Amino acid sequence: MKKLISLALALFMVLSMIPASAEAAYTQAPMLDGMDLPPVAERMPVEPMVEDADYLQIGTYGGELRRAADGGNWYNGKPIEEGLFRFTTEGVAEPNVAKDFDVNEDATVYTIYLREGMKWSDGVPFTAEDCVWFYNAVCLNKIDSKGIRNCHKDANGNPAVVEKVDDYTFTVTFGTPKYDFIEALTVDLKWHFAPKHIFEEMVQCIIDGKNDEALALGKAICGMEFADVGALGKETLYYFWNYPGIPTLNPYVLSTEEGKNNVKGQYYEYVRNPYYWKVDKAGQQLPYIDKIVGVTVSNVDQKLMLLLDGTTDFETVGMESIPTILESQTQINIYEWAGADWGATQIHFNLNVEDEHLKELFNNADFRQAMSICVDREELAGLLTDGWLGGGQAAPAPGQLGYSEAWATKWTEYDVAKAKALFEGCGLVMGADGFYDFADGTDLVLNIVSVADSGAADTYKVLEPYYRAAGIKCTFKDSDRSNIDNDLLANAVQVMLAPVTNIGDISIVLKPNSMVPGYATNVAWYGTMDETTATGDLLKLIELKKQLDVTASTEERTAIALQMLKLHEANQWTLAYVEAAPAYHAVNARIQNFLENGVWSDIYRDMGIAHCQCWFIAE
Structure with a gap:
């Protein structure tokens, strides 16, 4: 049977389908002008996703989003992460990288549809091959250190079978009904893909026990050495956003420029993905802001100081810091989000x-x-x-x-x-x-x-x-x-x-x-x-x-x-x-389109649900 989608989600899907006649209306950020890139219409999928939440204004391009650096990992990953599906602020799993899905009558076979013409940040086509290969080569062999997630296990603990149908379709088949697969996938695995054209040889070397060759290939990909193949797989296929040279589907990718490409260094930059596959309601390719920069701090107190003097643009703060922020009379807005922890x-x-x-x-x-x-x-x-x-x-x-x-x-x-x-x-x-x-x-x-x-x-x-x-x-x-x-x-x-x-x-x-x-x-x-x-x-x-x-x-x-x-x-x-505390976000008033009433939850990817690709700077 066709998976029933709420009226709101159905409307979202309709609005997300921009007809070919609108291609000429696509526009790009000025920083991309003059670069050796195909026209913006050719860089977009046939049906790009439209970010059209009611609270979003049509933004303007340019500027940089400044953050206090925090050594990588999820701090950089969650705000820019893109998965096959994502949760709305109402807790509904909706298509994201995926265009749509079907599920059969007994919830044992899910068919996932991708966006035709979508590309990795290096311009290489993103296809079902990237999704199927990731599961069969990386997950089943535990190359990324996580292995088979619970979302891919049936009621008896057996792994799902993932198969390619065509370039933009693949299936996930379970031995027993899996009624919550889409929701579980959105929590457990999120992306369900990796750039096969980058990692296929490296992963095969790990599978074959050719560890030295795998390590050499990993160094060639991101310019860094890894202690062993376990660390190599975990870092490049799980924490991939922390390493340069790895194509992603995210709005921003880590710079490959020396001095800007080390998330554990003094300074780093995440620059806009020229092949990003989302647009606003006016047909402007997102993101609006050109880059996210990270500046190293020596302690937690320094983060607040940098926020107050305007060096950084936003910070999640403890409530004990709020009086200091308010007394500073700086142009900083405080947003209170509900928390989800049990105390x-x-x-x-x-x-x-x-x-x-x-x-x-x-x-x-x-x-x-x-x-x-x-x-x-x-x-x-x-x-x-x-x-x-x-x-x-x-x-x-x-x-x-x-x-x-x-x-x-x-x-x-x-x-x-x-x-x-x-x-x-x-x-x-x-x-x-x-x-x-x-x-x-x-x-x-x-x-x-x-x-x-x-x-x-x-x-x-x-x-x-x-x-x-x-x-x-x-x-x-x-x-x-x-x-x-x-x-x-x-x-x-x-x-x-x-x-x-x-x-x-x-x-x-x-x-x-x-x-x-x-x-x-x-x-x-x-x-x-x-x-x-x-x-x-x-x-x-x-x-x-x-x-x-x-x-x-x-x-x-x-x-x-x-x-x-x-x-x-x-x-x-x-x-x-x-008692559990709300999450407080202190945001420079120049940042527009920040989500006012959110929920701070790992399920929502914490700051990820604020969709920073939609933020813009009003000077």
């Missing part, structure tokens, strides 16, 4: 930790309750946020599925005496040094880790005295994201503070990563636990997710999701000590 200052226990003593303790609800109530949340929140936020718990916010006042306040009272009684009920024994030990005399030490520069180190300094006063000894170490990722995959992390991604999001259905063992990056929450090692309510959670995967009815899916959330409420596997 802030979260602590996560590895429920499948290798140490058997800790594993038993972490899976004991009384221990988690004790760790929750031994902290004075209101005092902690006041110290961490200068009184801007109050205490909170890891629970859905008002308006989110599963919210209840009882859950929002669960285990939030401050009661050290009760916490100690709970610790002792778990079999812990107070030692002569004032800290609890296990009953066999083994020291209890919680080794807490976090990502460097996440702010967790400062948080720990305020949080640790509460633990110490309750008799819990802790250590703390923060590390680079790559080191944390490796330790998580090796199940070498015991406890995480302020993890890479907080538990919660706009939908447990769309993104179960932090809420169900065995999904994607959730080693931060459940270690390497899956259905073979989970027990009790954790196993029930996995079973409900499997039931959700084979349920077609929206009402029934929502009912299952609520059951899953009830298990979280009953067990409180993750703790938060501070």
Whole structure:
């Protein structure tokens, strides 16, 4: 059957189809004039996508968007990322790189249609071959370090079959119904493609074990050396936007010019993609702004200083910075977006930790309750946020599925005496040094880790005295994201503070990563636990997710999701000590078309939903 699309989405698709007679009306940025390029009409697909949201003005070309550099990774990637599909601000997955899709009656075969005539940023045609090859060569062989995502697995865990139909059509076939494939794809994989003409030989060398040849080819592509083929595949095929010489479909690509092409250097530039495939309602090829520049900063405070003196144009800031911005009387607009996390200052226990003593303790609800109530949340929140936020718990916010006042306040009272009684009920024994030990005399030490520069180190300094006063000894170490990722995959992390991604999001259905063992990056929450090692309510959670995967009815899916959330409420596997905060964006008033009322969510790609290709500068 044809996938039913909402009236709004259908209208969007109609407006996105510019007839051939309008080709002559396409215009390009003046910076492209005089370059050795085909005419703009020849660089566009037959049916380009039109950015026509109601809030968007017709913009003007030129200028640069200035940012404080942050070393690459998602900081640069999310704002410019383009996937086959994307979410609207209403949470609907809509065609993006893809033009449309069909799905058969039992949701086992999806047919994806691409935009005829679309091109990579180097001018080479983008076709179904790039999508099919990426899955079969890169994903199935785990070349990009991620392998087969959950969006490509059927209810039995078997991988989908991806096949080319023609240059602009491919199919994705599952062994069992996959009702949420488009939504899951938009969360899990996003792009589902890579430039085959650039990477085919390199990837084949990795598959064939010709590592030296693969490394040489990788260096030839982006001018950089990689430690091994694992790093090569991960960096060039997953974090590809951070490397020069790699064609993309994004509105901006990293410069290849020396001194401007290193995202970890002092200065870098992302320049406009001359083959970008989107236009505004007037037929102007996007983006409006010529380039995005990054300037290195030495610390977080410097980011605010650069924003206030006009060196940079926008920054996501903490609410504690807002008075300083307002008092500066600078031309900066503050935009408040809703947050999606289940509280802030979260602590996560590895429920499948290798140490058997800790594993038993972490899976004991009384221990988690004790760790929750031994902290004075209101005092902690006041110290961490200068009184801007109050205490909170890891629970859905008002308006989110599963919210209840009882859950929002669960285990939030401050009661050290009760916490100690709970610790002792778990079999812990107070030692002569004032800290609890296990009953066999083994020291209890919680080794807490976090990502460097996440702010967790400062948080720990305020949080640790509460633990110490309750008799819990802790250590703390923060590390680079790559080191944390490796330790998580090796199940070498015991406890995480302020993890890479907080538990919660706009939908447990769309993104179960932090809420169900065995999904994607959730080693931060459940270690390497899956259905073979989970027990009790954790196993029930996995079973409900499997039931959700084979349920077609929206009402029934929502009912299952609520059951899953009830298990979280009953067990409180993750703790938060501070209420969730909105996301605040401080934006120079010269930047136009910034999304005023957004939701800060990884599902929406954080800043990505603001569509920076539509921003323009009003001097």
